Amino acid sequence: MTEKERTKMALTGNEAFAYAMKQINPDVVAAYPITPATEIVQIFAKYVSDGEVDTEFVAVESEHSAMSACIGASASGARVITGTSSQGLALMHEMLYIASALRLPIVLAEVNRALSAPINIHCDHSDTMGSRDAGWIQIYCENANEGYHTLIQAVRIAETVNLPVMATLDGFIISHEMEVVESLDTQEVREFIGKRKPLYSVLDVEKPIMVGPLDLTDYYFEHKRQQIEAMKKSKAVIKEVIEEYNTKFGFDFPVFIETYRMEDAEYAILAMSSAAGTMKEAVDIRRSIGEKVGLVRLKVFRPFPFELLTEVFKNVKAIGVMDRSDSVNSMGGPVFNEVRSSLYELETRPRIMNFVFGLGGRDFPMEDALHIIDRVKELKDGKKLDFVEYVGVRE
């Protein structure tokens, strides 16, 4: 731990992402504006115009082309970052799979926003959850400070495992809220990320390679298998990079999950992103009246840290899993289903239910957070409850 006094900056989530990008100084940024991530592109474009970065900025005509250009640039050995949200991520969908399968370490600053229809610009997680199987590492950040640091770490993680990484912040709630960010010096950032050392490049005209060939029944599966293995192995790398970062710069960012007052918890809530902040306070409130409740914040959703979840939940009697999106499959949200599946091997078999909340930016007030805790307490006490409960909606 260095005792260094960190520079404190008051930044919104978008500014924090953009500032990290400035310090990273990527070779290529190809991006397209969309609320609430627009500012990332705007701020970065200004850095380019003012000569504060020497990035080649490609102001593409769509997100599909943004990701396509990122793919071209990354396959050329460049360090590449883009940013988007919601419909933009959905439009990139086809290319997300191609980026990851071509093993390109692209970094994406994502701002979570609901998917149309109805069109809505506010926060939920349906956009990134819709890409959960696209082969990208997904890191859901709680606040602007974590977003800033995660984007820097993402560069190292991506380039070590040759997989793309998206770091996300909650739209408006975080992207537009001013917070204190404890920043690194640019020199520290540059040293930490080093230079990209690509294995191959299509710009190597002396050693021509073909990227993205046709792969039929005889090889496709082997290539996919390798990609799956890379995602599995990325767990060790994510841990290593975040721990090194913490030690080097004196932070204590959680790696995959953050546990809050879980030591003697009898029941627990699992939440992601900014809602975890609210939930921590709710846990404190209930703890103050003697409730043995704890919180697990799931930060890395891909790769899915099921081993840690099995471990952390093995002694609780009931769990409430919060989802800010729904799978529209009649059995709740994606986080719920994966968490529940992780617990299958547990002899203790904790009871578990799902709370879908905050769709389309619906406010998540303290009373709802407390309500969720109280419901899980009822579940712990043996009450029969619905499998999935929709919180904060008029029914």
Added chain:
Amino acid sequence: MADTFSLSLKELAKRNKGLASGHRACAGCPFPAVVRMTLSASDFPVVVANATGCMEVTTSIFPYAAWPVPWIHSAFENAAATISGVEAAYKALVRKGEIPEQKKIKFIAFGGDGGTYDIGLQALSGAAERGHNFLYILYDNEGYMNTGIQRSSSTPYGASTTTSPAGKVVPGKMQHKKPIVDIMAAHGIPYVAQASVSHWNDYVKKVRKALSIEGPTFIAVYSPCVPGWGYPENKSIEMAKLAVETGFWPLYEVEYGFYKINYRPRNPLPIEEFLKSQTRFAHLLKKPEVVEGIREFIKERWDFLEFMATRKESRGLEENV
């Protein structure tokens, strides 16, 4: 006939840079010749981006690799966006001193008519507007051939395809070809041209001219399709020639907005010569009104081109005619 951009057949044959044998293009398919002429024409190393389609599929079946140059394929509609990224990376890496400045590389994207006129038009338009330094080559076989001969907006009026089948009521495709070269010219980019695989000298010149330019350039090269059009596999070049000689596919170029017709058939052949040689038009023998429609289309195209070519002056890219 020495001029700035021509390359002698001898020199071209000496360079002989093309796809490796063993690629899976159909017997008689002319796009391997397009690739060979393109790569041999370049005085610089090139990096190629390929849209999904016949060319991509037949030249890249893993673990075989037919291309002698760096090549990238990512999807169908985005060859122009992908090459934008490659070119942007090149610029950035030169600026940052990672690639020596004197190391010139040229960037070429290949797309079929589906990948260019239709699904890829937006990405192409965007890349052209942004001014990336790249040459986009459309190999036009007038249909989605890779997926089994469906109509594209390049498919000629009256042609039968699997999604515009000639039937009892509808005699094939009922729309004319989209004027893609003029659409690209309207972007105000430095150079666009229309060429044919049958006219090698004209094509090679156009490629070399395009590659001499910093900025976006576009060439549409006519590339007949044996199974898609229905003619014997030794007749691809003949089909392309017929398209030019009947006036159906004029050879022209647009330099900084100035149109120039490169070839005027002295005695244009009747369009029937072209139509009757291909099964996709076979049903038109009993549809003189459709044939008339094609004839009118040709006339309108030529009226347009002749009119545009009356604006005489040109800005540079000198050569003797």
